Amino acid sequence: MSRATSRKPPAQRSAEILDAAIKIACDEGLSAVKLRSVAAGASVAPGLVAHYVSSMDDLVATCFERITRAELDEVREILATAPTPARRLAQLLATVFDATRDDVTLVWVEAWTLGRSNERLAARVRDVMDDWHAALREVVEAGAAAGEFDIADPDEVAWHLLGMIDGLNAQALVHWRPAATRSGVLGHLVERLLGTEPGALTRLAAG
Amino acid sequence: MSRATSRKPPAQRSAEILDAAIKIACDEGLSAVKLRSVAAGASVAPGLVAHYVSSMDDLVATCFERITRAELDEVREILATAPTPARRLAQLLATVFDATRDDVTLVWVEAWTLGRSNERLAARVRDVMDDWHAALREVVEAGAAAGEFDIADPDEVAWHLLGMIDGLNAQALVHWRPAATRSGVLGHLVERLLGTEPGALTRLAAG
DNA sequence: CGAGTTGTTGATCACATGGTCAATAAGAAG
DNA sequence: CTTCTTATTGACCATGTGATCAACAACTCG
Numbered sequence: 001m002s003r004a005t006s007r008k009p010p011a012q013r014s015a016e017i018l019d020a021a022i023k024i025a026c027d028e029g030l031s032a033v034k035l036r037s038v039a040a041g042a043s044v045a046p047g048l049v050a051h052y053v054s055s056m057d058d059l060v061a062t063c064f065e066r067i068t069r070a071e072l073d074e075v076r077e078i079l080a081t082a083p084t085p086a087r088r089l090a091q092l093l094a095t096v097f098d099a100t101r102d103d104v105t106l107v108w109v110e111a112w113t114l115g116r117s118n119e120r121l122a123a124r125v126r127d128v129m130d131d132w133h134a135a136l137r138e139v140v141e142a143g144a145a146a147g148e149f150d151i152a153d154p155d156e157v158a159w160h161l162l163g164m165i166d167g168l169n170a171q172a173l174v175h176w177r178p179a180a181t182r183s184g185v186l187g188h189l190v191e192r193l194l195g196t197e198p199g200a201l202t203r204l205a206a207g
Numbered sequence: 208m209s210r211a212t213s214r215k216p217p218a219q220r221s222a223e224i225l226d227a228a229i230k231i232a233c234d235e236g237l238s239a240v241k242l243r244s245v246a247a248g249a250s251v252a253p254g255l256v257a258h259y260v261s262s263m264d265d266l267v268a269t270c271f272e273r274i275t276r277a278e279l280d281e282v283r284e285i286l287a288t289a290p291t292p293a294r295r296l297a298q299l300l301a302t303v304f305d306a307t308r309d310d311v312t313l314v315w316v317e318a319w320t321l322g323r324s325n326e327r328l329a330a331r332v333r334d335v336m337d338d339w340h341a342a343l344r345e346v347v348e349a350g351a352a353a354g355e356f357d358i359a360d361p362d363e364v365a366w367h368l369l370g371m372i373d374g375l376n377a378q379a380l381v382h383w384r385p386a387a388t389r390s391g392v393l394g395h396l397v398e399r400l401l402g403t404e405p406g407a408l409t410r411l412a413a414g
Numbered sequence: 415c416g417a418g419t420t421g422t423t424g425a426t427c428a429c430a431t432g433g434t435c436a437a438t439a440a441g442a443a444g
Numbered sequence: 445c446t447t448c449t450t451a452t453t454g455a456c457c458a459t460g461t462g463a464t465c466a467a468c469a470a471c472t473c474g
Binding site: 006007034035036046047050055056 | 430431433434435440
């Protein structure tokens with residue numbers, strides 16, 4: 001029973017343990033990232049996880065950062081490729097409200113509460129939120145400059161968008177309403193926020 | 208050491224235990240409502256809490272309902288007294304984003320995640336959300352009928368408002384930005400959503 | 415004052431948590 | 445093949461969780 005695993009270089013083992021933790025966080029949330037669950041996921045003894053990680057709080061914070069940074073990078077990719085600000089924003093919203101993103105949403109919402117007893121996690125939450133806000137602000141600013149959006153304060157509008165994204169996604173966790181209706185609802189809201197004509201953004205997202 | 212408490216009628220003891228649980232939920236969140244913490248809060252032996260409550264999951268769900276229903280009742284009170292729809296909404300927002308409401312916010316956000324392993328809680332979360340949506344829809348509908356708001360679909364706008372309320376409050380949990388800025392930001396958003404002239408709602412809330 | 419009802423206690427159980435550490439054995443080096 | 449380094453194990457500890465239950469004692473009634 002003692003030869004289930006082989007001996008591996010520390011860097012590789014460390015990566016495997018982190019990967020196992022991230023997978024658990026995506027599947028069952030940050031609160032499911034436990035010493036023993038991660039050990040089982042990596043097919044390793046519990047003690048080895050403790051050996052490669054300074055503390056579980058730290059591992060949870062790292063999982064949060066990796067998962068949400070990956071999402072943000074993906075969003076930035078969209079923002080870099082789509083031609084016009086309106087199209088960029090439309091595609092961004094379609095991506096963020098994709099139903100298959102429930103895992104990331106759970107990570108976010110749990111992070112908000114776990115952050116109260118995990119200061120390192122809280123700090124990273126604030127960091128990633130800042131970067132989200134900056135990314136949104138950039139699109140909104142470009143749209144305003146190009147005359148596509150009719151807005152006064154891009155910074156504030158970016159804040160509105162982020163608040164709405166977080167709020168609607170969080171509500172989805174308890175399966176409050178069918179996911180299909182959410183993206184349409186948000187599209188109408190955004191059109192209103194940005195002063196574009198009705199249907200403009202939703203058409204862009206579909207096409 | 209065994210005569211700290213006196214003998215009380217079951218109804219009163221039961222109420223005391225529930226009150227202690229609610230106080231803990233408000234002070235430290237739903238996740239802090241434990242068998243022993245509630246017992247200590249009610250100055251009672253742990254076994255007595257278990258005796259008066261069918262399960263801790265149940266007690267947590269009850270705490271959630273009592274706390275959020277009280278908030279909703281307070282909001283309904285506002286909606287019933289203020290003269291015009293615009294004033295009602297302005298006061299509602301001022302109340303909901305009051306910084307002293309952090310406790311209720313924490314209860315909400317924890318409920319969204321705890322609901323995944325506490326089905327009774329999840330059901331009550333959906334119920335209270337439905338009632339919130341109905342209350343908001345009512346104001347928005349009245350404002351549209353009175354010509355104060357320039358909107359097409361009151362149901363959808365109510366959804367927007369609730370999403371924004373939840374989103375901005377949740378973000379406040381990690382102290383992302385100073386609370387003072389949030390209410391102003393929301394005011395501007397709502398003016399945009401409802402098609403009122405800039406500053407209309409914020410002026411109403413201040414006066 | 416004595417008997418019976420019942421509100422209340424606190425020890426106890428089974429389980430889960432993060433973390434530690436001596437013992438083990440796998441793989442490299444000689 | 446032997447030696448040595450070190451990755452790895454799994455038992456162990458202290459703590460915390462929800463829940464159970466026999467024993468206790470406070471109050472009521474006769």
